[in-house]
Amino acid sequence: xxxxxxxxxxxxxxxxxxxxxxxxxxxxxxxxxxxxxxxxxxxxxxxxxxxxxxxxxxxxxxxxxxxxxxxxxxxxxxxxxxxxxxxxxxxxxxxxxxxxxxxxxxxxxxxxxxxxxxxxxxxxxxxxxxxxxxxxxxxxxxxxxxxxxxxxxxxxxxxxxxxxxxxxxxxxxxxxxxx
Amino acid sequence: xxxxxxxxxxxxxxxxxxxxxxxxxxxxxxxxxxxxxxxxxxxxxxxxxxxxxxxxxxxxxxxxxxxxxxxxxxxxxxxxxxxxxxxxxxxxxxxxxxxxxxxxxxxxxxxxxxxxxxxxxxxxxxxxxxxxxxxxxxxxxxxxxxxxxxxxxxxxxxxxxxxxxxxxxxxxxxxxxxx
Numbered sequence: 001x002x003x004x005x006x007x008x009x010x011x012x013x014x015x016x017x018x019x020x021x022x023x024x025x026x027x028x029x030x031x032x033x034x035x036x037x038x039x040x041x042x043x044x045x046x047x048x049x050x051x052x053x054x055x056x057x058x059x060x061x062x063x064x065x066x067x068x069x070x071x072x073x074x075x076x077x078x079x080x081x082x083x084x085x086x087x088x089x090x091x092x093x094x095x096x097x098x099x100x101x102x103x104x105x106x107x108x109x110x111x112x113x114x115x116x117x118x119x120x121x122x123x124x125x126x127x128x129x130x131x132x133x134x135x136x137x138x139x140x141x142x143x144x145x146x147x148x149x150x151x152x153x154x155x156x157x158x159x160x161x162x163x164x165x166x167x168x169x170x171x172x173x174x175x176x177x178x179x
Numbered sequence: 180x181x182x183x184x185x186x187x188x189x190x191x192x193x194x195x196x197x198x199x200x201x202x203x204x205x206x207x208x209x210x211x212x213x214x215x216x217x218x219x220x221x222x223x224x225x226x227x228x229x230x231x232x233x234x235x236x237x238x239x240x241x242x243x244x245x246x247x248x249x250x251x252x253x254x255x256x257x258x259x260x261x262x263x264x265x266x267x268x269x270x271x272x273x274x275x276x277x278x279x280x281x282x283x284x285x286x287x288x289x290x291x292x293x294x295x296x297x298x299x300x301x302x303x304x305x306x307x308x309x310x311x312x313x314x315x316x317x318x319x320x321x322x323x324x325x326x327x328x329x330x331x332x333x334x335x336x337x338x339x340x341x342x343x344x345x346x347x348x349x350x351x352x353x354x355x356x357x358x
């Protein structure tokens with residue numbers, strides 16, 4: 001009897017590499033009832049995804065928090081400090097997937113955990129698979145985080161009157177298949 | 180009982196109310212702007228900036244109402260004062276109307292250029308007049324502050340003129356703008 005060791009399912013799945021200069025991870029917070037946006041320009045991913053093999057698909061996205069940019073410089077500079085992202089101590093934010101499921105035609109959902117600073121919180125992300133060919137994949141989606149759950153904006157800044165708790169994160173990722 | 184509309188001899192309640200309300204708000208704004216600019220970034224600074232912008236929009240709305248009100252009203256006659264005084268008065272009033280619009284609009288542009296959109300007390304968010312741009316933000320900052328201080332100087336001239344008419348000429352010019 002042949003016993004086939006069940007090692008790393010993902011070995012058989014397509015590995016995807018994020019095309020950094022075509023992809024974006026942006027966020028939108030509310031200050032004084034008006035939106036303020038920014039983005040992270042450096043991020044990587046270990047993605048093994050195949051819509052036909054969702055149970056074995058995995059994704060781990062790592063965002064370089066130091067790469068945050070906002071149109072108003074002051075904001076980005078402050079976001080890197082201790083009370084906010086504290087990038088010197090926590091340089092990366094990581095999303096680790098747990099399970100992918102298909103919702104309908106092109107819509108999928110992935111459950112997992114998001115770690116920012118020293119907090120790890122379960123997160124479910126819905127996304128749309130805009131394009132999926134042998135060589136190229138394109139996903140788009142958005143989710144909300146409550147910044148106070150991650151102690152983003154602590155001390156005096158934890159007051160959510162002027163800078164709201166809910167922050168919207170939008171991602172638009174293009175990836176290519178590694179040969 | 181004072182009429183609501185102006186007569187050939189004096190201003191009515193409508194004009195008087197708008198005059199003093201806007202005057203009070205403008206002086207408050209100049210003080211607030213001057214104070215808040217020097218603060219170190221903190222939740223209080225964010226709150227004060229928000230308040231400053233909200234009042235700025237309010238002034239813009241009131242100024243629009245005011246100029247509309249002026250066009251459908253008789254402008255009280257200045258034929259009782261000297262030609263020089265008449266020309267100076269009309270000129271200074273014209274400049275004040277200019278500032279009433281230019282100062283808040285330049286502030287609006289500055290907010291837009293900084294990517295910090297302006298919300299009017301949470302009711303609605305003003306469209307951004309320009310795209311986020313560091314150079315533009317700095318330019319509008321300078322324009323906004325310079326206009327504000329020039330406005331303050333012009334207000335000084337305006338007040339001096341009113342007091343001159345009241346105490347030196349001993350005419351009814353100042354009284355016409357009082358309840």
